[in-house]
Amino acid sequence: MKPAYFEFQNAVKLLCGQNALERIPDELRHLEAERPLLLTDAVLLRLGMVAMVQDTMRAEGCAPAATFSDIPVDSSLSVVNRIAAVYRESGCDSMVAVGGGSVIDSAKGARLVLSHDTDDILAISGIENLRCGRHIPFIVVPTTAGTGSECTGVAVIRNEEQGIKMEFLSPFVEPDVAVLDARMTLRLPARATAATGADALCHAIEAATCLQSNPLSSAYCHAAIQLISANIIRAVQHGSDADARLNMALAATMAGIAFSNSMVGAVHAIGHALGGVCHVPHGEAMGILMPHVLRYNLPAAAESYARLLPEMVGWEKAAATPAQMRGEALVQAVTDLLGQLHASAGIPLRLSEAGVAEQQLARVAETAVNDGALIVNPRAMSVQQVLDLLRGAL
Amino acid sequence: MRRRLQAVIVAAALRLVHAALVALQRLDPEVAGELRRMPVGMTYAIHTGHNAPSLFVEWDGQRLLRIPHPEQAALCTLRLKALAISFRLFTGQMGLAHAYAQHAFTLSGEIADVMRLARLVNRAEAYLFPPILSRRILPELPELPVSRLRVYARTLIGFLQSSC
Ligand SMILES: [Fe+2]
Numbered sequence: 001m002k003p004a005y006f007e008f009q010n011a012v013k014l015l016c017g018q019n020a021l022e023r024i025p026d027e028l029r030h031l032e033a034e035r036p037l038l039l040t041d042a043v044l045l046r047l048g049m050v051a052m053v054q055d056t057m058r059a060e061g062c063a064p065a066a067t068f069s070d071i072p073v074d075s076s077l078s079v080v081n082r083i084a085a086v087y088r089e090s091g092c093d094s095m096v097a098v099g100g101g102s103v104i105d106s107a108k109g110a111r112l113v114l115s116h117d118t119d120d121i122l123a124i125s126g127i128e129n130l131r132c133g134r135h136i137p138f139i140v141v142p143t144t145a146g147t148g149s150e151c152t153g154v155a156v157i158r159n160e161e162q163g164i165k166m167e168f169l170s171p172f173v174e175p176d177v178a179v180l181d182a183r184m185t186l187r188l189p190a191r192a193t194a195a196t197g198a199d200a201l202c203h204a205i206e207a208a209t210c211l212q213s214n215p216l217s218s219a220y221c222h223a224a225i226q227l228i229s230a231n232i233i234r235a236v237q238h239g240s241d242a243d244a245r246l247n248m249a250l251a252a253t254m255a256g257i258a259f260s261n262s263m264v265g266a267v268h269a270i271g272h273a274l275g276g277v278c279h280v281p282h283g284e285a286m287g288i289l290m291p292h293v294l295r296y297n298l299p300a301a302a303e304s305y306a307r308l309l310p311e312m313v314g315w316e317k318a319a320a321t322p323a324q325m326r327g328e329a330l331v332q333a334v335t336d337l338l339g340q341l342h343a344s345a346g347i348p349l350r351l352s353e354a355g356v357a358e359q360q361l362a363r364v365a366e367t368a369v370n371d372g373a374l375i376v377n378p379r380a381m382s383v384q385q386v387l388d389l390l391r392g393a394l
Numbered sequence: 395m396r397r398r399l400q401a402v403i404v405a406a407a408l409r410l411v412h413a414a415l416v417a418l419q420r421l422d423p424e425v426a427g428e429l430r431r432m433p434v435g436m437t438y439a440i441h442t443g444h445n446a447p448s449l450f451v452e453w454d455g456q457r458l459l460r461i462p463h464p465e466q467a468a469l470c471t472l473r474l475k476a477l478a479i480s481f482r483l484f485t486g487q488m489g490l491a492h493a494y495a496q497h498a499f500t501l502s503g504e505i506a507d508v509m510r511l512a513r514l515v516n517r518a519e520a521y522l523f524p525p526i527l528s529r530r531i532l533p534e535l536p537e538l539p540v541s542r543l544r545v546y547a548r549t550l551i552g553f554l555q556s557s558c
Contacts, residue, residue: 004488005496127494127501127508129473167505211533212495263495369513370506375494380516380533 006214008261012151013177016250020181021053024096024139025062027177031137033094035065037087039107040098044143045069047187053098053141066090074275075102076158077166080109080121087114094137097175098184100196101147101156101282104140108155108173111136121157121168127372130170140175143184145235145248146196146283148203148256150178156272164276167372174260180249182242190236194345195283197232197248198338200224202286203255205294205334206265209304211376213262220258225311227251229337236345266381267293269371270390273364280354287347288354291335292393296385300378302327309333351394361390400481405447407484408440410553412451412460414518417548419458421540425517428510429453437461438511439468442484443477460556470503470511486523489531490515521545 015023028036036057040050050069057063068086071079083106087095097107113121115133124130140150149155155168188196201224207213208221228251234244270293271285280288298305306326310318312333321329341347348354356364365386368374374381381389418425434455441448450464474480479498482488490512493499501508520528520536522545529535 003495004492007497125505126503127499127505128497129500129502164506210495211491370509372505372509375491375509375512377533380536 003214006212008214008216009153009171010151010174010257010260011171012174014151014180014253015177016180017246020179021056021141021183022060024053024141024179025057025060027139028062028094028096028137031094031176033137034062035090035092036062036094036096036137036139037083037090037092038064038067038096038098039071039083039103039110040067040069041071041100041103042069044099049143049184049187050098052183053096057096064096065092071099071103071106073102073281074158074279075106075109075156076160077109077121078160079106080113080157081119083107083110084113094139096139096141098141098143100142100144101149104142104147104149105155105157107138107140108149108175109157109168111138112155112168112173115172122159125166125168127169128171130172132172138175139177139179141179141181141184142249142252144188144192144196145185145245145252146199148200148252148254148259150175150180151253151256152260154260158276164273164367164370169372178253180246180253182246182249185245185249186240186242188239190239190345191347192283193236193239193248194232194341194347195281195287196252197228197235197283198287198290198341198347199283200248200252200255201228201232201334201337202267202290203259203264204228204251205290205308206267207255207259207262208308209297209301209378210263210265211378213304217258217262220254222308222311224251224255224258225308227254229312232337233340233344236341263376264373265293265377266297266374266379269374269377269381270364270368270386272371272373273367274351274356277364277367278354278356278360280351280356284347284354287338287341288349288351288393291331291338292389294331294334296381296389297378298327298331304378305330351390356394358391358394361387361394364390397477400477401446404442404477404480404484408442408447408449409460409556410522410549411484411515411518412449412458413552413556414522414545414549415458415514416552417545418518418521421545421548422517422521423539424536425514428514428517429458432510436507437464437466437468437470438507439464439471441471441473442480443474446477446480468503470501470507472499472501472508472511474499486519486527486531489519489533491533492531522549
């Protein structure tokens, strides 16, 4: 259904498929950049992934001017400020981020600090409050297929002091170019493939069914869910299957474009709180919470869940399901898929498996109700309702 | 002329929402609890359009004060993009969640603070608007422990006192 009013923006150029990496220098030239700062993490450096990007950039005449690889699993405000300092000290004029959500979001944060000439990103936090600022060319090479951050106008950054994840929402957060190259995800371990894939699935489901859903973002959601349900098990069980890998990368990007334009919902609100308070990895939190939150939302979202069923289970099976059962069937199909991912990749299905203790739940619930993603969830949620849901997932 | 009328109505609605929250602090445990958890010194500003009414409130730990002429920027500033949109919001044609979904405002400050404000305003609207309207604009109709009539009466007294 068309909302009374909606907006949609996606200005990211997508380079997808064969030799995508090798095209980065040409893109930088078009963006009038010569001295990129390469941002990544220590694991990718050790695995030789960074060397692969550096070599291809050097070979095509645009070697990074500096490399910063000290980005932890959870991006944080202090890391953002440090990156900005390195950028200034090294005389860089652009950024290339190679990594997962944390690297990309840290880069986005640093880019905001630099383009708005501030020393502290907290000073510019908000929703759509930013001016465009100085343009800093920014290319993103995701090494997971999940966050979709390569195409979103959102940066999620951890505030260490308050133990919360802060969201910065602005179209000016979007990168200029996103590079999807199967070589970058071929070595992603099965568990991380499953968890990040669950994150992408969650983006697509929440973006299609929340209050901000719109016809354009929904189109991306449907396509993403179809690709995920057809490829995720293959990508987990046969990591070197380049076709499955690229399909997952594409699905994650499409789901990212979708939620960047229609937000997410309670799975993310509670998941962000679990990340902030208990350090549960984002994708794993999504996998644990999805069945519980989808079931909670079912009374208000059955119709919109039903519309997603054909993408999830195929048209034959969806058509054979009685119309009034399709919403419930979608929730069951998601639960079954997560069960398969648990069996084949070991992602947790319960909060206790992820190391969460009962006494932490109250703080998680209090944090979750203050997360912006909750505002567009199909059903309202009080602290007590979040707490009950968390107890059910323990 | 139409814009001027909208401005007058929105200005009154802003003060009415403030008066309702002050009344509900005494009457409704949810609102009282929400305010108690608010950091002392928290300030909110709501701007409803270009050259349009605005509201500035401060929580001093005891009361939610309306500050007619604030000297500093608020810690959390909501800027609605046009008076026509504010009019829809404050006359019960659109809820806060839908305003967010429709990119109706920008925020300077922390999103967590807007969530607090949204819960308070939603609660006030659940009392102020008849259920048939509230059902359309609120994500869910909460159970209300106090009668609407009592809230109306207290709100009206507060509203009139603040006009004197
Ligand atoms: Fe996510």
